[in-house]
Amino acid sequence: MLQKRKKHKLSTGQQKMKDVSEAFQQNLLRDIKLDSPFREHQMTIEQLVDIYPLSRINHIQPTKSVGLNDDEAEIKLSSATEKNVIYPKNRKGGKFQAFLHQFKNTFRILLLIATFLCFLIFALDQSRTKELAMGIILAVVLIVMCFISYYEELNTFKQISTFQSMIAIDCTVIRCGRKIIIPSSDLIIGDLVWIQNGDRIPADMRLIYCDDLQVETSWLSGENA
Known part of the structure; x- marks a missing residue:
């Protein structure tokens, strides 16, 4: 027999924060959502597994994901469209x-x-x-x-x-089931990045697993932590 779940009534302050958050998502972020070509953050882990089969994501135990192998990473790295981090280059002359x-x-x-x-x-x-x-x-x-x-x-x-x-010079990725450190410029689409305490986020990423994760963004937004 299914038990009825108790509905938790939000306080006035919590309800106001929820309303502001929903308004922000619907209005202020609407243009960003329309312009952005990335939809991975809206997908489930199972969908990511289908889209990125070479990443070998373990949707049951994400920490046991294998990641790309060395040959696949080398091929993707040689393609400019597969690079995840693009550094600006000054004009010659x-x-x-x-x-x-x-x-x-x-x-x-x-x-x-x-x-x-x-x-x-x-x-x-x-x-x-x-x-x-x-x-x-x-x-x-x-x-x-x-x-x-x-x-x-x-x-x-x-x-x-x-x-x-401000972007991290090096980062830790999972390839062939092991953690290795590579230059952030060698990150490619489909890489599984391992973030730990004190690391800088090297690129735009989608979280597939986290444990008590906190991100400091005051250096980027200018707001106090």
Whole structure:
């Protein structure tokens, strides 16, 4: 005979926290959920076993999962699409080359052509001062636009580089049923990562088993622990 479970009545404070959490999930995270290509966090362990058969996940006892073997990991590592951690690379040629790269845009190329035509018309007929003024204005607008986009790209690269410096250099993975330490840059999709006290999380991951896990995120969010 099935026994009826007792319903625990939430206090007013707990109910408010639950309402706020549900509103946050439904509204603020809605766009993130729609844009994100990852759905592993919504799947069951059994579904993960079907999707990642090479990971050899033991859905009954996850701690006894075997993981990828060395040959499979080497093949996946050679494929750029299978890499789990991507580090930003600066453009070759230095800052000047990066600035010139800002001109490689359809609209800016059209502006450059229009500027050239204005100066060409004035060179052929120096009485056409309006074309000269228009050419100068277009040139100034073009240079300002490129400087702004160059500054934004440089600032973004610095922020990404700072964030990447916080990522763990090494991590522990389970391959062939044993724990080994590898560079975080060698992590691949399907790897089983072993996290223990004091470790940094090396990449986006889906938990399949945890025991009294606590994660410190104040360094990332800026909030006090």
